[in-house]
Amino acid sequence: MAVNANDIRWVAHLARLEFAESELDHFTEQFNDILKYVDQLKSVKTDGVEPLTHALPIHNVFRDDTVTTSLSRDDALANAPDRRGEFYGVPAVLE
């Protein structure tokens, strides 16, 4: 499966990555090289094979419903690029 520059623009939008238009062709080319390589998987017979998401055979790991200490507001917001008083500030999001 090959992708074109438009596909790359769409994926970049989904991934929230800004690309310079000048980089696009080169990037598309590299992307297609990788896709061409991974397309080798198509030749593997996997009918009825259960996907393996985790190599671990464990399940039902829970914690008890107990409240632990939260961060202070100052500690929580210490790394915020745009702290606005008690909040994280972001550009206007219009509903």
Next chain:
Amino acid sequence: MELHQRTVSELLNEMERGALSAVELARSFLNTVKAHDGRVKAFLNVNEESILAQAQAVDAKRQRGEKLGRLAGIPVALKDNLCLKGEVTTCASKILERFKPPYTAHVVERLQQEDAILFGKCNLDEFAMGSSTENSAYQITSNPWNSEYTSGGSSGGSAAAVAASMAPLALGSDTGGSIRQPAGFCGIVGMKPTYGRVSRYGLVAFASSLDQIGPLSHDIRDTALLLEVIAGHDPRDTTSVNRPVPKYTASLDDPITGLTIGVPNEFFQKGLDPEVEQTVRTALKVYESCGAKLKPVSLPNTEYAVSVYYIVATAEASSNLARYDGVHYGHRAKQFDSMIHMYSRSRGQGFGNEVQRRIMLGTYALSSGYYDAYYKKALQVRRLIKNDFDAAFSQCDVVMGPVTPTAAFKIGEKSSDPLSMYLSDIYTISCNLAGIVGMSMNCGMTKSGLPIGLQILGKEFDEEKVLRTGRMFEKETGWHLKRPTL
């Protein structure tokens, strides 16, 4: 051997009998860093003041006659994707340039409990994505054996720090070979434990189902000791397994009688450098001479491992790295037109090329219409790869082969060709996909003087057997005693 070139076991002995203080030791390593790191560039940050304060605290504790931890006074370098409360943790990325986590990684807490000295943060490929430590936003780490060559990656800083004797121990993380490959390139021991053996709490995630933290050291004993300290259950990581941690150092010198070594044909095919092949085969002969049996085994899906990995790992990464968006922490672009633009520009500026490439690939593999063809397919082949190992381990104790197809490559050699870089991980990746143990150790040198790594793979939670197997080789050969001249 110089003080800083010795192994941890030796240094602990010296300190215990009072011949050496933790402060003296720390100063010795700090001096080595000052002398050589300008060239090697293994460290992103070494806080001399904090290091000496920690060392003084250990000496004071010893003087007061208090019980000391198992790593008392021993410097341990940390890959800079391990969080330490209040200290900048960058992942070698611009996007986390100023990020100070309000928490400490589980493994780092374990080091603190054992009175180790947290000795600086090491360079890596940005977010551990790479095989050469060239993808760091800050610096390129060079190979201590030859500065024109890469240290490998992504834990290149950790491996180079140990190889250059700037720290006796280091922690790295391994998602597709990121401990074993740089350990191999730098001629030291590096282990990726079984998935779930070590808590990932506080390790900045690359690919959650593959990431595992592990030790790097000069010899097997030191790796065993560090693994003993960091392994074990942590309720903060649901995927860390609740089972006892063996005392790896205790059994280390017991050779394994009747050892059967599986030798997969697929690890010795075209693309493997003849010098590497010959050296690894020589190592296998050493085992034979110790009474081990070599047995051909088959891992037929090895050829698909790189493809599976670059889909599974990038898919997980595309989601794991979505959080770097300039809202709650990390880099935010100065100018933008809208919320979406703020996201895409901050991320476009903050992430390097390789990270962006992987986020894109992972996003694509998960996107509507491609999920089944790529992501689901990759997970199915992942199961086949695991099945291969299960079958192999039913016939042998450990599997052996090279760590990489070649010894260290030159800086810049592969950086413009992502695919060829990816293919250099072909022998290390399947271990992460299957979740099993993998270790690399030095087994010889190329004619040009670069180390060659031997990889030992063991089944889940078989760290003890892998370590003992490695130790058998050390006793016969002594490659672990070699240090580069800087």
Next chain:
Amino acid sequence: MSQTTAPYRLVVGLEVHVQLLTKSKLFCGCTTQFGLPPNTATCPICIGMPGVLPVMNRTAFELGMKAALALNCNIARHTKWDRKNYYYPDLPKNYQISQYDQPMSYEGYLEITTEAGTKKVGIIRAHLEEDAGKMMHDESGRGKESMVDLNRAGTPLLEIVSHPHISSGDEVKAYLEEIRLLLREIGVSDCEMQEGSLRVDANVNVNFEHEGNTVATPIVEVKNVNSIRAVERAVQYEAQRQFDQFHVDHIVMNPTNKVTAKWIDDQGRTEVLRRKEEAADYRYFPEPDLVTVEVDDAWLERSKNSLGELPSQKRERYLKEYQLPAYDAKQLVLQGHAFCDYFEQTAKAVGDAKLASNWCQNQVMQLMNDRGLEIKDFSVTSDRLASLLVLIKKYNINMARSKDAFVQLLETNDTAEAIIKKLGLDVTFDPAMLRDLVKKSIAGNAKAVADVKAGKGKAIDALMGPVMKETKGKAPMDLVRQILQEELQSA
């Protein structure tokens, strides 16, 4: 009813999100308490800082399981978590941990009753997920920026998705009221729409005959509905709007033309937000930081046993065991199990369930509401109420005087016996004596008698007055009225 006369059939499916009554969040130990100062109930996990990991809250899973069982759902024996990826500033990781293709429960139903009858609304699935934080939009200075509070981020939610089986505003209301009652009764959620612990999105369209064909309008998902009444109004508004819109553009439903709209309550209308096909591609995939959950027979059994009696079962029992009318059963059960226990204890002690029901629904509830009391701290215990009711029956005390006694019961520590005595209500009126008084009244008030006979029903009061006066207002009015009527007829 407007729905039955409307020229279209309404089709509604509801997505209900309820916050679960856990103390801590779904994947971290931060408190879920409502109304704390902004950004004071967060930690590295719910802020989505790098390297920290989610750990499942067992209670959240168990509450989800209880709710699913109460909704007659199948419980999945194997369930997993997935990541739903989309960017929004109130979602710190930019993915939500949710459940995609293997939800914890599926295919259940909820039975609802409206004037149109009883029906089962199918439930497609109920699954767990984490809540997002809250956005504050600066609406003063032309909306320059928004602000984020993450206190709510990570609160456990159960999303309950119904089949589009709902076909009137009444049914919308009945479905939501029943879900709220059910989840409150089993202790899963407090379902306060004002506080956002119950949130509803409605998928609405209509179908009707048009030029010989049945047509269906494009589905609209209506959000921002903050009360049950608002959902009802929004659904009705939207149905009419879609019907009208069709006659303008003739656009029918297809898989890609679903849109999202926002309900503007004070204007009583919806506003389209975005077309769904432009919306995110969520790129769901299994959450690698969490392990799967396997539910075995024993766990399922424990969960079933923890449910207790459900509202529908209780209503059923009240009809059978107490012979109550359906209306009474519905009203009592609506008040919650503590109130129902009170009713049942009273009914048993009095031996007259209908009387107990009347009193509980009227006098008890009224007094509780007037005084802002809850049943658990209502000082007229079921024992005390029962002894009062026994005396009311015994002395045939009329309603006005009964209420006086009841208020005294609340305001003093006196026993019902003492109060009745104090008020002088412990009198048994001999019917013969009352008949004599009635006859006297008739004899002395010819005009009123004539008025009654001429059909002026009100005039009967004038005949009762002297009797009540003679008995100091204590005579049972029903009885007096009955005797009066008998006497007037025979006169």
